Amino acid sequence: MKYEPTIGLEIHAELKTVTKMFCDSPNNPDEKHPNVNVCPVCLGHPGTLPVINKDAVSSVIKVGIALGGTINKITKFDRKNYFYPDLPKGYQISQYDQPLVIGGKLNDIRLRRIHLEEDTGRLIHELQGNGLRSMIQDSSLVDFNRAGVPLMEIVTEPDIKSAEEAMKFAKELQLILRYLEVSDADMEKGHMRIEANVSLNAGTKVEVKNINSFRAVGEAIKTELERQEKLLKKGEKVKHETRGWNETKKTTVSQRSKEEAKDYRYFPEPDLPPFETDSFDLEALRVAVPELPKEKRVRFAKEFNLDPDRVEILVSDMDMSNFFEEAVSELQALDPKLSIQMLFNYLTSDLLGLIREAKVTFKESKINPEHLAHLISLIDKGRVLSRGAKDILKKMFETGFDPEAIMESEDLGTISNKKDLEKTIKEVIAEQEKAVADYKKGKEASLKFMVGTAMGKLKGRGDPKTLEELFKKALK
Ligand code: MN
Numbered sequence: 001m002k003y004e005p006t007i008g009l010e011i012h013a014e015l016k017t018v019t020k021m022f023c024d025s026p027n028n029p030d031e032k033h034p035n036v037n038v039c040p041v042c043l044g045h046p047g048t049l050p051v052i053n054k055d056a057v058s059s060v061i062k063v064g065i066a067l068g069g070t071i072n073k074i075t076k077f078d079r080k081n082y083f084y085p086d087l088p089k090g091y092q093i094s095q096y097d098q099p100l101v102i103g104g105k106l107n108d109i110r111l112r113r114i115h116l117e118e119d120t121g122r123l124i125h126e127l128q129g130n131g132l133r134s135m136i137q138d139s140s141l142v143d144f145n146r147a148g149v150p151l152m153e154i155v156t157e158p159d160i161k162s163a164e165e166a167m168k169f170a171k172e173l174q175l176i177l178r179y180l181e182v183s184d185a186d187m188e189k190g191h192m193r194i195e196a197n198v199s200l201n202a203g204t205k206v207e208v209k210n211i212n213s214f215r216a217v218g219e220a221i222k223t224e225l226e227r228q229e230k231l232l233k234k235g236e237k238v239k240h241e242t243r244g245w246n247e248t249k250k251t252t253v254s255q256r257s258k259e260e261a262k263d264y265r266y267f268p269e270p271d272l273p274p275f276e277t278d279s280f281d282l283e284a285l286r287v288a289v290p291e292l293p294k295e296k297r298v299r300f301a302k303e304f305n306l307d308p309d310r311v312e313i314l315v316s317d318m319d320m321s322n323f324f325e326e327a328v329s330e331l332q333a334l335d336p337k338l339s340i341q342m343l344f345n346y347l348t349s350d351l352l353g354l355i356r357e358a359k360v361t362f363k364e365s366k367i368n369p370e371h372l373a374h375l376i377s378l379i380d381k382g383r384v385l386s387r388g389a390k391d392i393l394k395k396m397f398e399t400g401f402d403p404e405a406i407m408e409s410e411d412l413g414t415i416s417n418k419k420d421l422e423k424t425i426k427e428v429i430a431e432q433e434k435a436v437a438d439y440k441k442g443k444e445a446s447l448k449f450m451v452g453t454a455m456g457k458l459k460g461r462g463d464p465k466t467l468e469e470l471f472k473k474a475l476k
Contacts, residue, residue, distance in 0.1 A: 003200040003229050007166055007221060008158035010195040011173060013183040014119060015059050015150040021118040022050030022093065027149050029184075029191065034143035042118075042148030044089030049271050052077075056150035058285055059182040060100045060116050061277065063152065066180055066289045067111060069104030071282065076274035077116075080264045085140070086121040088147055093118050096266040098274065106176070107169050110157040121147035152183070158197065163221035170194055170217050175293050179318050187213050198224045204238040208252055210245045220245035224252045296321060304328065304340055313348050319362035323347070323369050330373035335380075343376050350390060354397045366400030367393075375403040387460030388412040416463035418470060424454050424462070425470050439475060447471060 017027050023041035031037055041048045064071050078096035099115035121144040154173070160166045174185040174192060185192040194217055199205045206228065208220050223245075228238050242259075243252040268274075291299075293315050300311045300321070314321040324347055331338045351372065355365055375392060378384045384392060384407055395406045407413045415421060428450050429436055435453075439446035451467045 003225075003232065004202075005161055005225050006158045006199050006202055007160035007162075008197040009154075009156045009160065009166060009169065010197070011154045011156075011170065012119075012193045012195075013152045013154070013177055013185055014146075014191045015056050015152055015183055016181070017053055017055045017059070017150050019053060020148040021053050021056055021116070021150040022148060023048075025148065029146070029149075029189065031145050034141070034145060037145045038147070042088070043144060050093060050269075052272060052275075053150055054280070056116060057100065057277075058280060059150075059180070060114055060152050061280060061282065062180050062285050062289060063154075063177065063182060064101030064104065064114055065282075065286050066176060066292060067101075067104035067106055067114070069101040069111060069114060071101055071277050072098055073278065074098060074274050074276055075100050077269040077272045078266045079269050080117075080266055082259075082264055084120070085142055086123050086144075086147070088121065088144060092120070093269055093272070094153075094266075096261075100277070107165075107172055109159045109165075109169055112155045112157050114152060114154050117151050117153060119146050119149040119151040121145070158199075163218045163225070166196060166221055167214055167218045171214055172293065175316065179290055179292060196221050196224075198228070199238070200225065200228045200232060203228075203232075204240050205258075206238060206240070206252075207242045207258055208245055209242060209255070210247075212247070216245055216247060219250060220252060223250060227252060290318070304344075306340075306344065310344060310348075314344075317362070320347070320352070323362045323372075326369035327372045330370045331376055334373060334377045338373075338377055338380055342379065343372065346376065346389070346393065347372065350393050351397070354394065358397075365397060367397050368400070371396055371400075371403055378403060378407065382416075382463065383407070383413055385414050385460060385463075388414065412461070414463050415458060415461050416466050418466065421454075421458075421462055421467060421470055424457050425467070425474055427457065428454050429471075429474060436475065 014029060015027075019025060020027050020037075020042055023039050025039045025042050026037045028037055041050060061071055075095065076098045077093050079091040080094045080096070081091040083090055094117035095115035099113040101114035102112075104111035104114070121142055124141045124143065126139050126141065156169070160169060170192075174187070177183040177185040177192070183191055187194070190212070194211045196208045196211065196217070197205045198208055198221055206224060208224050211217050211220050224243065231238055239254075240258050242255045242257075244255045246253050296315050297308075297311050300306060300314060301308065306314075314324050324344070327343055327347065328340055331340065331343055351367065355362060358365070375384075375389060375396070379386070379389050388407070391410070391412050392403050392406050395401065395410065396403055399406070432450055432453060435446040435449050439450070447468065450471055451464055454467050454471075455462050455464065
């Protein structure tokens with residue numbers, strides 16, 4: 001008997017807004033000090049009133065447009081009631097029956113809905129004697145900085161058939177959210193959180209939580225599918241429950257029986273009347289959606305004649321792909337014969353290395369596409385060799401100066417002047433008696449060795465062709 005997996009995902013993503021969802025407390029996921037980005041509204045004090053963050057609504061509409069969903073004409077917020085220590089109001093403002101977006105599609109997986117809600121606070125559990133305070137018992141601390149941060153929830157239809165497909169979907173969604181600049185969607189930092197509804201042969205669904213990385217998406221789903229298959233083969237039933245992924249033990253662990261919508265006693269948020277999405281400039285939001293990764297892959301492959309692996313490197317970072325495109329057009333303005341391939345190599349190995357090391361983005365770095373193109377043309381003309389080019393690039397990255405100016409002021413250009421090279425050649429011939437003798441006996445490799453030795457003395461700047469020529473002449 002073969003078991004057919006059915007998988008649906010619920011993905012929460014924190015939106016990158018300046019302030020929280022219903023108040024003007026700062027939304028700063030990097031804040032280290034607990035309970036500073038709070039106010040009476042997000043702490044749920046009696047008598048306070050929520051005010052909708054329009055930027056958060058715009059962000060979700062943008063996502064809806066990008067994923068081909070329908071923007072609901074009238075949308076509203078609802079209260080989802082439950083008690084938990086990280087939920088100061090005793091309810092979460094969410095959306096129940098009139099979400100912002102209905103439908104849509106990504107990687108052939110249909111989307112059911114996209115709605116907007118607020119995030120909870122964060123609980124920090126401490127073991128006895130292990131925490132900030134020395135407690136006699138285990139304790140938990142609560143940080144409300146995250147409480148009330150705008151949270152978008154995307155729910156898919158159960159169209160996913162494998163753990164790999166789920167992982168691919170999640171990665172592509174992360175990329176799109178980054179392209180739209182609505183969320184950093186970093187799973188390790190909890191900006192993006194994934195829950196999977198997993199069942200076999202359309203049987204009982206099990207919800208898997210605590211998935212904190214893309215790898216874990218794959219592992220947790222695979223493990224849960226195997227667990228269910230074992231149960232079914234033994235003739236046992238799969239329980240309808242919520243299970244947590246245990247990263248260290250690589251198993252899913254039962255947490256609680258699955259709650260139903262009716263358990264939350266949803267009702268319309270009385271402090272926020274339904275509103276029309278027409279009051280947002282939908283056309284402007286449509287225009288604000290950039291070229292998405294899927295289209296960019298096709299265009300880059302065609303326009304720049306790059307293989308799929310190289311295209312993927314560029315497309316995986318929108319800033320880098322924009323930088324590349326601008327640099328290519330600068331390069332072609334200099335000389336259409338210049339190598340795009342060489343530009344790609346310097347961009348994705350050397351420059352990307354510097355950018356990662358400095359922990360900045362392409363936008364934040366001082367280097368510009370015009371200067372990178374100029375460097376490539378200097379290399380192409382032989383005015384600088386690879387070692388000098390790497391040094392120049394480093395200086396360009398540090399200072400934002402033009403490569404030619406750096407080459408001249410730091411004396412990093414190729415030495416092809418015969419007079420300057422002859423002194424070094426004499427030195428090498430005097431020191432390398434054996435190589436000279438071998439070469440004279442007809443051993444060609446000795447010539448290469450001597451050129452290499454001279455190159456070392458010239459700190460990689462000697463023009464190798466001229467060097468070879470001069471050695472041959474000197475040893476005739
Ligand atoms: Mn939710």
